Amino acid sequence: GESVGLHLPTLxxxxxxxxxxxxxxxxxxxxxxxxxxxxxxxxxQFIIDIRSNMDKRQGQRVTVLLNKTVKHLSLQIAAxxxxxxxxxxxxxxxxxxxxxxxxxxxxxQLKVEL
Amino acid sequence: xxxxxxxxRYLIKTRGQQVTLSCSPISGHRSVSWYQxxxxxxxxxxxxxxxxxxxxxxxxxxxxxxRQFSNSRSEMNVSTLELxxxxxxxxxxxLQGLIRGNTIYFGEGSWLTVV
Numbered sequence: 001g002e003s004v005g006l007h008l009p010t011l012x013x014x015x016x017x018x019x020x021x022x023x024x025x026x027x028x029x030x031x032x033x034x035x036x037x038x039x040x041x042x043x044x045q046f047i048i049d050i051r052s053n054m055d056k057r058q059g060q061r062v063t064v065l066l067n068k069t070v071k072h073l074s075l076q077i078a079a080x081x082x083x084x085x086x087x088x089x090x091x092x093x094x095x096x097x098x099x100x101x102x103x104x105x106x107x108x109q110l111k112v113e114l
Numbered sequence: 115x116x117x118x119x120x121x122x123r124y125l126i127k128t129r130g131q132q133v134t135l136s137c138s139p140i141s142g143h144r145s146v147s148w149y150q151x152x153x154x155x156x157x158x159x160x161x162x163x164x165x166x167x168x169x170x171x172x173x174x175x176x177x178x179x180x181r182q183f184s185n186s187r188s189e190m191n192v193s194t195l196e197l198x199x200x201x202x203x204x205x206x207x208x209l210q211g212l213i214r215g216n217t218i219y220f221g222e223g224s225w226l227t228v229v
Binding site: 031032034036041042043044045046049051089091093100101102103104105106107 | 118147149156157158159162169170172204206211212213214215217218219220221222223
C-alpha cells in the first residue's frame with residue numbers, strides 16, 4: 001500500500017553547515033511531493049514542492065531532489081540557521097479513496113547546534 | 115490577511131464525552147481539510163470539505179465527523195472520546211482543495227487531551 005517514510009528521526013547539524021533530510025515513498029504512482037516545516041507549538045508550514053516530471057527544484061536556501069528510480073526525495077537546506085530548527089515532513093498529495101489527500105511521512109527533527 | 119484560525123487551542127475532556135473543534139479558513143478559501151497528529155502515528159488525514167461537501171475521508175472510525183458551513187467555516191466532532199484520541203488536531207485551508215500544486219495552509223491546531 002501507499003507509504004511515505006523518513007530515514008532518520010533526528011538530525012543534528014552545526015550552524016552554517018548544509019542539512020540534508022531524506023524521505024522514501026513506496027507508491028510508484030506518486031507524482032507530487034511537498035515538504036513542510038513544523039516548529040514547536042505551530043502548524044506545518046509549506047516550504048517547497050516538486051512534481052514527478054522534475055528532478056530538482058530550488059527555493060530560497062532550500063533544494064528538493066527527486067529520484068524516481070529509487071523512490072526517494074531529499075530536502076537540502078543551505079547554511080543552516082538556528083531558526084531552521086524544527087520537524088520537517090515530506091508529504092504526498094495523491095488520489096486515493098475517490099479523492100485527493102495528503103499522506104505525511106513520520107518527520108525528521110532538525111537540531112541546529114551553535 | 116488572517117491565516118487559518120482554530121478554536122479552542124487547548125482542551126481537556128473525559129473519556130466518553132464528545133468534542134467539537136472549529137476552523138475558520140483563510141478568506142476566500144473553499145476547501146478545509148482536517149488532520150490528527152500524534153507521536154505514534156504522525157500526521158494523518160481525517161477528511162476534506164469543499165463547498166460544504168465532504169470530498170474524501172481518511173481511515174478513521176465513524177466517531178470522527180465533520181461539516182462545513184456556507185461561509186466555509188468547518189467543524190469536526192469526535193464522539194465517545196477514547197484516551198487514544200488525545201492529539202493535536204490540525205485544520206488546513208486552500209483555494210481549490212487537495213489538488214496538485216495548490217498550496218495548503220495550516221492552522222496552529224487544537225490540542226485535545228482525553229483523561
